[in-house]
Amino acid sequence: MSLLPKLQILEQDIELYDYVIVQDITGVYDPSTNPGGYGAPNAETTDVLKTLLGSEYGGNQGTIAEFVEVPKLEIMGAGTLWTQPFLEGVTRIIYLVGVDISGGSFTGLKGNLQFTLNNANAELAGAHYIEIEGVIYALDVARGLTSSGGWVLSPFVQDHLAVSGIQYYEGGVYSLWNEQGKRALVQEISALSCTSLQCGALGLDLAMTRYRFYLATGIEFDKGNYSKAHNLAVSLSPELTTTNCPTC
Numbered sequence: 001m002s003l004l005p006k007l008q009i010l011e012q013d014i015e016l017y018d019y020v021i022v023q024d025i026t027g028v029y030d031p032s033t034n035p036g037g038y039g040a041p042n043a044e045t046t047d048v049l050k051t052l053l054g055s056e057y058g059g060n061q062g063t064i065a066e067f068v069e070v071p072k073l074e075i076m077g078a079g080t081l082w083t084q085p086f087l088e089g090v091t092r093i094i095y096l097v098g099v100d101i102s103g104g105s106f107t108g109l110k111g112n113l114q115f116t117l118n119n120a121n122a123e124l125a126g127a128h129y130i131e132i133e134g135v136i137y138a139l140d141v142a143r144g145l146t147s148s149g150g151w152v153l154s155p156f157v158q159d160h161l162a163v164s165g166i167q168y169y170e171g172g173v174y175s176l177w178n179e180q181g182k183r184a185l186v187q188e189i190s191a192l193s194c195t196s197l198q199c200g201a202l203g204l205d206l207a208m209t210r211y212r213f214y215l216a217t218g219i220e221f222d223k224g225n226y227s228k229a230h231n232l233a234v235s236l237s238p239e240l241t242t243t244n245c246p247t248c
Contacts, residue, residue: 002126003043004036005171007095010079014179017086022053022093023079026171043099049166050098050131051075053082056172057091058230067096067136086177090221090230093175096129096168104164106132108156113140114149115156121145129168132160136168176221176229178214181236185210210236 004026011021029039038045054067074080075095082093103123108115117123124130124145129138130152140151188207213232221229 002036003038003097003099003169004126005095005097005169006036007093007171007173009093009173009175012086012175012177014177017088017177017180019081019083020086020093020175021079021081022075022095022173024051024076024095024097026097043097043169045076047099048072048076048097049100050096050168052096052098052136052168054094054096055084055086055091056094057087058089058227067094086175088177088180088236089233090226091175091177092226093173095171095173097171098131098166098168101130101165101167105162106130106160106165107162108132108152108160110157110159111155113151113153113155115152115160116149119147120149121147124150124167126169127167128170131166131168132156133158133163133165174221174226176217176233178217178233178236181210181233182214185214185236 005024006026007022008025009020010023013019027034027037029035029037029042036042051070051072052067053070068082068084070080070082101117101123103118103120106115106117121144124139127139128141129136131137135157137152137154137156139145140153143151185207188210213235217229217232217236220226220232
């Protein structure tokens with residue numbers, strides 16, 4: 001088992017969707033209870049060179065935004081404030097912990113996907129990304145690693161000739177953003193002034209359907225059905241309005 005970073009959300013901005021406060025909760029290595037923790041045979045916290053955050057919007061099949069570096073001591077301590085805009089739906093916050101590629105002598109040529117690195121299958125075991133000369137590449141985990149190298153998912157942007165680099169272990173946490181949809185729904189329900197089910201029944205039915213969607217969003221998110229929760233949350237569009245019965 002290699003290092004497996006863990007992240008938790010301490011706070012998220014449910015008003016403006018502008019930030020989260022996250023904290024590293026990876027913990028100390030234990031062969032039985034926490035095999036992905038810090039400490040031998042995994043990397044120590046003192047070995048960590050960089051900690052990065054990124055976001056993947058859209059449940060399980062989203063687009064990964066550019067990674068940004070966050071203070072190591074903050075995220076591994078009381079938590080760090082990460083400011084970035086979030087959208088209605090599910091966003092996975094990706095957490096990368098970077099340590100030195102101690103084997104060195106990494107070579108990858110511009111435009112290619114394949115690279116060479118001695119003992120890559122041991123050196124990069126469990127890693128998901130590498131940073132070479134300031135550029136981050138996702139490893140092609142599906143193709144695996146060999147004793148002489150491996151592959152990345154996007155072509156090298158320049159020649160990297162016998163250089164060292166950083167390998168990143170990936171963790172993360174899913175976040176649900178559906179408060180704006182909830183607020184819009186509450187406003188619509190409060191605007192339904194009808195006192196009879198026969199008056200404005202269509203508007204009432206639309207509001208109750210959206211309310212059922214809102215309840216289902218949280219249920220599916222808690223069950224780990226992130227794609228379904230995302231689709232439900234997005235369907236609660238704050239722009240959708242109902243029409244009151246004109247005689248009420």
